[in-house]
Amino acid sequence: MKEEISILIADDNIEFGNLLNHHISQEPEFRVIGVAKDGIEAIEMIQSSAPDIVVLDIIMPNLDGIGVLERMAQIKLDKKPQFIMLSAVGHDLFIQKAIILGAEYYIVKPFELSVLVTRIRQVCGEKAIAPLSTGNKQRSTGARAEAKKEADKARELELIVTNLMRDVGIPPHLSGYQFLREAIIHAVNTSKVFSPITRVLYPVVAEKYNTTSQKVERAIRGAIESAWGKGNIDILNSLFGYTIDCNKGKPTNSEFIAMMADKVRLGMGKK
Numbered sequence: 001m002k003e004e005i006s007i008l009i010a011d012d013n014i015e016f017g018n019l020l021n022h023h024i025s026q027e028p029e030f031r032v033i034g035v036a037k038d039g040i041e042a043i044e045m046i047q048s049s050a051p052d053i054v055v056l057d058i059i060m061p062n063l064d065g066i067g068v069l070e071r072m073a074q075i076k077l078d079k080k081p082q083f084i085m086l087s088a089v090g091h092d093l094f095i096q097k098a099i100i101l102g103a104e105y106y107i108v109k110p111f112e113l114s115v116l117v118t119r120i121r122q123v124c125g126e127k128a129i130a131p132l133s134t135g136n137k138q139r140s141t142g143a144r145a146e147a148k149k150e151a152d153k154a155r156e157l158e159l160i161v162t163n164l165m166r167d168v169g170i171p172p173h174l175s176g177y178q179f180l181r182e183a184i185i186h187a188v189n190t191s192k193v194f195s196p197i198t199r200v201l202y203p204v205v206a207e208k209y210n211t212t213s214q215k216v217e218r219a220i221r222g223a224i225e226s227a228w229g230k231g232n233i234d235i236l237n238s239l240f241g242y243t244i245d246c247n248k249g250k251p252t253n254s255e256f257i258a259m260m261a262d263k264v265r266l267g268m269g270k271k
Contacts (some may be wrong), residue, residue, distance in 0.1 A: 001236070006032075009030050009055045010035070010037075010041075011036075016207070021035055023113045024117065039062055039065065042063075051101055053083070054068075054081045054083050056086065056103075059088070059089070065087070069083060083102065085189070087106070090111040105122075130244070157188060158185065160264050164184075164267070165180070167232065168227050169226070170223050170224075178209065179205050180256075182208060183202075184260045186204055187201070225250060
């Protein structure tokens with residue numbers, strides 16, 4: 001492995017890109033050469049700086065991450081980088097397309113930053129093996145298998161949350177449906193509901209949907225009130241037990257998200 005690994009970050013979210021830059025730069029063997037704000041800039045920086053690794057967001061303006069991979073497949077370079085894809089979308093279509101186009105890993109947002117550092121190190125380890133060698137093929141196959149495993153887990157989580165929200169009685173057409181769904185998924189992935197919730201969880205959801213924390217909070221509140229007014233009281237009682245009187249009061253947003261997240265963990269066999 002090289003003593004220093006050069007890394008390009010491509011993400012149109014400036015704050016998130018800077019956060020990745022700061023975190024990755026703490027590792028002594030890594031050197032971040034820049035942060036591209038869209039796919040076009042990413043390609044230009046790849047051609048001019050020849051990074052070892054590109055951490056590439058799927059959803060970007062002008063040219064998205066898949067488009068970058070497609071362009072790079074057509075560009076002749078003495079050295080092409082390895083790609084680690086980031087996305088808030090964990091659907092098969094995107095994952096399979098990225099892997100087919102040569103991405104080494106596909107990480108679904110939100111994720112722990114330590115996971116990204118680990119993936120970069122794993123890809124760097126693979127780079128030490130000569131191209132087309134048996135060892136490299138085995139490692140590449142392993143990376144794809146792990147990416148598929150992570151994607152399958154993300155899809156299972158999405159399905160359980162979606163079914164639970166349907167059972168509770170929150171209709172998909174409500175503006176708070178997607179926000180609440182994302183908040184529950186995030187709470188499950190982080191093994192806790194943040195406290196105070198308005199300072200951490202709402203901004204995470206707001207960032208994904210390009211809105212404000214205040215709008216997220218109000219919309220989630222509306223979805224919960226809809227469930228309490230029109231949902232299945234028996235299911236609500238089974239979820240919240242004696243903690244909330246379903247006939248009189250309503251849980252706070254934090255309480256609702258926490259209880260739903262716990263139910264999902266049980267459904268996935270989590271402790």
